[in-house]
Each structure stands twice: as structure tokens, then as C-alpha cells.
Amino acid sequence: MATERLCTNCLFGEKMEGAEVVTSSRSRAWGECRKEAPAVLAVRVEGRGDMMRTVFPVVTEDQWCGEYTARTKADDYYGKVEVT
Secondary structure, three states: OOOOOOHHHEOOEEEOOOOOOEOOOOOEOOEEEOOOOOEEEEEEEOOOEEEEEEEOOEEOOOOOOOOOOEOOHHHHHHOOOOOO
């Protein structure tokens, strides 16, 4: 498995398919960090007023943090199994 300490290799990293998000560092987003619960944000939408949304932190391919936990082959397998 991957050995680099990056969000893309972390157990808590979740790839966002088809996302067109640009981060504050002007990098294209890779996915979200699912280590903690999402944050609640108040968003003002023109014509609709204030709305509440929940979001996970957006991360790029080259980011990492002190909470890194390596992903294993079992995590990749069990993450794709459908529960019936």
C-alpha cells in the first residue's frame, strides 16, 4: 500500500467524484476529510435567505495532517462492499 502521509492515502480521506472545487491555495480539491463530524455553516442564498449546510473539510492531493491513519487493502475492500 501507499506509504506517503497524504490525504489520498489516509483512511479518513474520501475522494469527491466530479467535484469542481478550488481551495484557498488555488489547488484543485481531491476530496474531503471524514475524520470528524461535518461542520455546520450558515449560507446566505440570494432570494432564499439564510440556510444551514453541513460540510467536511476539503483537501487536496498533497495535503496531510497529524491525524493521518494509513489505509489498508482491507479498508479499500470493505469500503466497497454493499450492505444488504
